[in-house]
Amino acid sequence: MGWTLDHVLYRTSVTGRANVPAAGPVIFAGNHISLLDGPVMFGAAPRAMHILVKKEMFAGFLGRVLSASGQLPVDRSGDRRALATAKSLLDAGRCVGILPEGTRGSGEAAAINNGVAWLALHTGATVVPVSILGTRIGTEHVDVVPRLRRRFHVSFGAALNISRRPGETGRVSMDRAGTEIRAALARHVQDSIERTGQPLPAADSPHERHNAVAGTPADHHLRKVQ
Numbered sequence: 270m271g272w273t274l275d276h277v278l279y280r281t282s283v284t285g286r287a288n289v290p291a292a293g294p295v296i297f298a299g300n301h302i303s304l305l306d307g308p309v310m311f312g313a314a315p316r317a318m319h320i321l322v323k324k325e326m327f328a329g330f331l332g333r334v335l336s337a338s339g340q341l342p343v344d345r346s347g348d349r350r351a352l353a354t355a356k357s358l359l360d361a362g363r364c365v366g367i368l369p370e371g372t373r374g375s376g377e378a379a380a381i382n383n384g385v386a387w388l389a390l391h392t393g394a395t396v397v398p399v400s401i402l403g404t405r406i407g408t409e410h411v412d413v414v415p416r417l418r419r420r421f422h423v424s425f426g427a428a429l430n431i432s433r434r435p436g437e438t439g440r441v442s443m444d445r446a447g448t449e450i451r452a453a454l455a456r457h458v459q460d461s462i463e464r465t466g467q468p469l470p471a472a473d474s475p476h477e478r479h480n481a482v483a484g485t486p487a488d489h490h491l492r493k494v495q
Contacts, residue, residue, distance in 0.1 A: 270334065271312025274305065278417055282465075283313045285425035291316075294359040294394035297425075298385050298450060300458050301368035302376035302470055303404035304412060307340075310366055310399055313423040319358055320366035321351055321384075341365075352384060359392040369450070373411040376401070376469045378455040386446035389431040398426040398454040400461035405470045422465045426457035 275281035289295060297318055299310045307320045317339075324342040327335055335342075343351035355365045365388065369381035389396050403421040405413060431449065433442040462468055 270338075271308040271310075273312070274308050275312040275421065275423075279309075279415065279419055279421050281309065281313060281421040281423055283423045283425075284464075286315045288425045288428055289315050289397055290395050290428065292362065294362050294392055295364040295428075296359070296385060296388055296394045296396045297364060297366040297399050298369050298381075298396055298454055299366065299399035299401050300376040300378050300454060301370045301373050302401065302411075303373060303415070305404045305415065306368055306373075306401045307366065309404060309421055309423060310401060314364075314366075314399075314425070316364050318364035318366040319355070321355065321368075352387070355384075355388055356392055359388060359394045365394070369454075373405075375471070376405075376458065378451055378458055381447060381451045381454070383443060383447055385450055386431070386443045389429075389450070390433055390442055390446055393430075393432070396429040396431060396450055396453075398429070398450070398457040400424040400426065400454075400458045402458075402461055402465060402467040402469070406468075408471050420467075422461060422467050424457065424461045424464075426453065426460075429453055 295316065297310060297314060299306060307322060311318060311320060319339050319341050321341045321343045322335055324344055326332065327342045341351055341354055358365055367385050369385040370376070370378060371382045385396065388394060401421070401423055403419060404415055405411065429450065431446045458469070
């Protein structure tokens with residue numbers, strides 16, 4: 270379905286596939302502007318991934334499709350089970366996709382949740398920032414479905430390897446890792462805007478859930494390992 274969205278229903282240009290490791294655990298961290306960002310990222314990636322998707326989407330036909338394709342339901346108010354499942358997949362050398370801004374907004378990655386940093390630190394997975402542009406433009410509402418055949422732009426950025434430094438507490442490590450990932454994603458989004466000429470949409474909803482999508486469980490697990 271992701272491939273069909275990218276190449277049949279819409280026109281998606283994809284760059285940076287060579288930045289994705291061919292083997293080993295990978296966390297794809299994408300900016301978030303539209304309800305289509307997850308499947309568009311899935312269809313553009315050179316490797317299959319398990320994307321953390323809000324649990325409300327797992328209903329009816331769409332829910333069956335998400336479950337059958339291995340996507341992960343998550344309670345955005347904090348979900349230890351989703352975080353643990355994502356960790357087990359990464360430990361097995363697979364790929365996980367996260368939209369770490371936690372909610373649809375301007376997509377500039379001004380802030381991200383802690384879950385992506387926790388997973389990177391505790392699995393050794395490579396983090397690949399992903400810029401997604403065109404899935405929402407101008408003043409379109411965050412729930413709008415883009416018109417068919419619109420041009421999307423997906424770009425996979427330079428890979429990051431995050432690790433805990435000697436003598437560094439778990440809290441300091443996660444804060445630093447989160448800052449590094451956020452900065453890399455924000456920088457990659459801006460680079461993609463300059464390269465494609467496709468601007469971000471206007472933000473018509475606040476980023477009220479920066480700690481969502483495994484933010485709370487990351488804090489919980491971190492207290493246990495410190």
